[in-house]
């Protein structure tokens with residue numbers, strides 16, 4: 001829905017820019033993420049996805065531009081963990097802890113209610129490995145634990161950096177269903193990946209990023225109207241050097 005009565009996007013990124021020395025990692029990036037939608041943030045390795053997400057989450061300071069959730073910088077949110085759940089590559093977990101003890105500790109440190117631990121273990125269907133040590137986990141179990149941690153604050157927004165990395169087809173299918181349900185219940189999801197076709201069946205909107213710049217943003221159906229697949233669309237846009 002567009003126009004004067006369109007609801008404000010949950011995430012609004014505007015003119016975001018970051019250089020690391022000579023490397024222009026993110027250049028004037030703008031896009032939005034809407035409630036009830038899963039938005040794929042897609043581009044090849046080194047395109048600037050993680051840097052953008054880190055700026056959105058207040059972990060890296062932008063040189064210019066803004067990244068807002070519910071109209072505020074992440075650092076200015078009244079209850080950031082209850083607003084945004086994030087799964088980044090940096091999830092620090094102790095290998096000797098169990099999934100349950102990790103979640104209990106995180107809850108206590110973050111001041112979140114302890115009853116959320118069972119709720120998130122159920123939500124990510126982790127009942128089978130709840131009391132196993134994290135050091136023995138497969139990639140899929142680790143990813144589910146990261147997602148469970150992000151859900152502890154019962155947020156309405158999820159930001160996931162490459163969550164399908166290392167997941168087998170069953171794990172990817174499960175994640176797809178989980179994100180779909182989260183969005184259907186009114187949540188907003190921003191999910192990054194360098195594997196363009198992995199997400200083709202999981203997302204509603206697409207933001208394509210390449211060499212730090214957004215090359216296309218809009219509804220997936222619009223993009224696929226002119227291409228046979230997300231990958232084909234991306235290659236076509238890359239060759240054309242199209243911007244929108």
Ligand SMILES: Nc1ncnc2c1ncn2[C@@H]1O[C@H](COP(=O)(O)OP(=O)(O)OP(=O)(O)O)[C@@H](O)[C@H]1O
Nearest residue numbers: 020023025043044045046047048049050051052194
């Ligand atoms: N802390 C840093 N110091 C220097 N350069 C950095 C730093 N972080 C990222 N870069 C560079 O910025 C560019 C964008 O990196 P970024 O990690 O954001 O890309 P990405 O799209 O997330 O890639 P990938 O899919 O491989 O995770 C790359 O050239 C990267 O080498």
